[in-house]
Structures are given as C-alpha cells and as structure tokens.
Amino acid sequence: MLTYLGTVISLLRDRQEFLTEIHQGVKLNHKITALLMSSSCCFAIYGGIIGAFHSPLQVLSSAIKLPALYLITLLVCLPALYILNVTFGAKQTLTQHFTYLLAAVAVIAMLLLGFAPVALFFLITVNDYQFFLLLNVVIFALTGIIGVSFLYQVMKPIDTDDLSQSVKVRTNILRFWLGLYGLVGSQLGWTLRPFFGTTGQFELFRPREGSFFAAVHTMLMNLLF
C-alpha cells in the first residue's frame, strides 16, 4: 500500500520523471493501480463531504458516485483518443494512453482533496444550499481546468521524431478530445445526480430526463427572460 502512495507522491513531486517513465513503459501496471487507488480514495472523500450536506445515505451515495463520474468518463472517452491518435501516427500503446489519462485524473483528485477542508469548513459553518452548490461548482471547475491543462501539456505531441503534419493533426485531435471529455463528463454528472441532495427525501438517482445541456439552456433562458 505504501508503495502505491509513493508512486502518487512521485507524480506530484517529480512529474517529469514520472511522465518519462510512462513514455518508456516502465512499471505501467503498478502506476495504473496506484493512480486508480489514490484517485478513487480522494474522490470518495470529497464526494462524502459534499454528500454530508444532506444525510448519511447521501454521504455513501456521493462517495461512490464521484469516483464513478471521473473514472467512467475516462473509460468512455479513452477508445476515441487512442484510436484517433494511433490512426494519425502516435506510437504509444493503449496502456500508456490510459496511464496518462489516469495521471491527469489523479491530479484532479489530489486538488479536490486539497480543497476538501475548505468545503468541509463551509459545510459546517454555512447552511445555504445554493451557496454550497456554487462553491463546489467553482472548485470542480477550477480543479477540472487545471487537470485538463495538465493533460494537454502531457499528451501534446512533440515533433522530435514525427512528421510535423501528423503532430498538428494530433494536437487538434487532443483539443477535440478534451472538449468531448468535458461533454461526456457533464452529461454523466447530470445522469448520476444528485451529488449534493436537495432538502427532502434521499434520492439514489433522479429520473432520466433531458440532458445537461438542455438543462443549462433552460436555466439561462429563465435567467435572461
């Protein structure tokens, strides 16, 4: 267990070395296990905190749903990235792609864990659902942007040994894929809601209705008109 923790700490402390090892395919299975373990635990802790706004049942539910949100989004989007990259000349294996993505997810998880005391503080001191929701939306957005920019830096192809045309295409693929990752993540988050739980009875899931984007559109229309 401690060796897994050491692996995650090496990602935070010596990122370049960690990424070089992924590039060279060094101990990928160990890295995958360590990243999965650490990110799941961090997401579960943060999920538990946001669920604590409602009830103990919601704590359990959100502690499972939040890791599911990030990991399932990654699994859904991974084949598209891998196949597109390989089609346009990438030499990394599927396992290497998976490890890179997991590293980015682990960075998001660690950042969320860093914000956990702040969320806990406001959970204890403020009893306002809207404020707590807004605070967490800001935290999720901030950690998501940092995680995605990390992934962009890490996976951006460099034209040392590749044709520059292929590098350009793959950079565009990566940009497109990051957008796709955001869309899938948003919709999955909408599907798996509630994470916070409004006042009233505990709900495991809400009935399947519309999409995240339709809901945002409706909300904006209501705000503007």
Place this chain on the structure above:
Amino acid sequence: MEANLQTLLISPQEREHLSGLEWDGLFLGGLFTGVYRPRLLRHPAPLLTFAATQLFVALLVFIIILPIGYLSVQHPSLTSGQAAIPQFLAVTLGLTLSLLILWHSLIWFRITRMKTLLNLLDEIDQYNQTIAAIDVLDQLARVSALPLANLDREQVLQALHLVRHSLICGLISERIFRENQALIARRQDLCDRIASNLATLQTFTLTEQTSEYTALLTTALTIGREVYEAMQNCQRAQKS
C-alpha cells in the same frame, strides 16, 4: 553489509529484469493482469495488504458497473426514491461478486501456470534471508570480538554464489519456457548448469560442523536442490 555480501543479494530490480514481470511485493505482473504469491499470505503484513487490495478491487468494480445499476432502477415501476435501493444493490452487488469470482478464477489459473516462477521467488526470498543472516553473524562477530570461522564463512559464500547462479539460471529458463512454448535449445544448457551447480554444492564440507555457518550452508544446499527440482518439474511439464 559488506560489499561481497551486497553483490550476492538478488535485488527486486534484478528479479523484475530477469523474470520480465513487474514486481509489486505481493503481486507479480500487476494487480489486474498478474498473480499474487500465495505463500506470502502466511505472514500478517502481506495478508493485510491482500485484504485491503481485495476491498479496493471490489469497490472499484462496484464503481465501474454503477451505470448498469443505474439502468436497472430506471424501470417505470420503480420510484427514484429509497424503493430503488434494494433493486440497485441486488444488481450491482450481484455483478460485483460475479466479476470478483471471475477475477479470482483467472488468478488461480495463472498461479497454476506460473508455479515454477512463484517457487523460484520463494527460494530467492529464502536466499536473501540467508545473506542477511550472514551479515548479522558478521556484525555479532565484530561486536563480541570472537574469532571468526573464516574458512566456514568463505565456503558458505562460495556456496551462495553457486546458489545465486542457479537462481538466475532458473529465472532465465522459466522466462524462456513461459514466453516461448516451443522447444528452445538453450533451456537444456541452462538446466545442465543448474544441475552442475547442485553437484558442486553437495561437495562442500565445513570444518566446524557445529558452526552457525553449517545451518546456512544447509539452507543454501536446500535452495539449490529446490531450484534444481523446480526446473526439472518445469522441463517435465514442457515435455508432457
């Protein structure tokens, strides 16, 4: 530890390099695609790690199959409130358990296929412990200023050198057997070398039969013999 003892040790990196498999303390070849070492589970610390890992894998499987549980409670007859919980748990826990049983079956299948390697790793652990024991004896001798049984020590070191060579040959042969199922000319040569090392080991006699080194030499001989037997078994399995 003295330099000559240090060079005798078989490090985890060397084991990984020779066997071609990632080494994770308890798991060999990765958590999801490899095997665990059943013999290590006799000790409390690895057993605890194993239990924690099982719990983690169960939770991870539960998380991954969450969408199936979600779909199972989308039926119009089910409300989205607490009534959906038993249905959701029955589906997700049932699937989680099934997948865990499948995973363990795969692990057991791999364990039976990698028995030789697992035995060799156990022998390497015992071999490294023997070297650590010699180091302890050296330290005790230095502190108590007792006369050193140099001849015995040298013989044990020579014996361990041969055992090391046998273990390395064993790891290389096992990897060749594992990665190349077809007959390979080199394997006979490697097995012959292991047999020759065992024969040399058996010629060692210690001057002081009651010395602590006698026990260590016996251990070295046992390891050498077991490596030889493991490789013989492996060869027989390949032929049949």
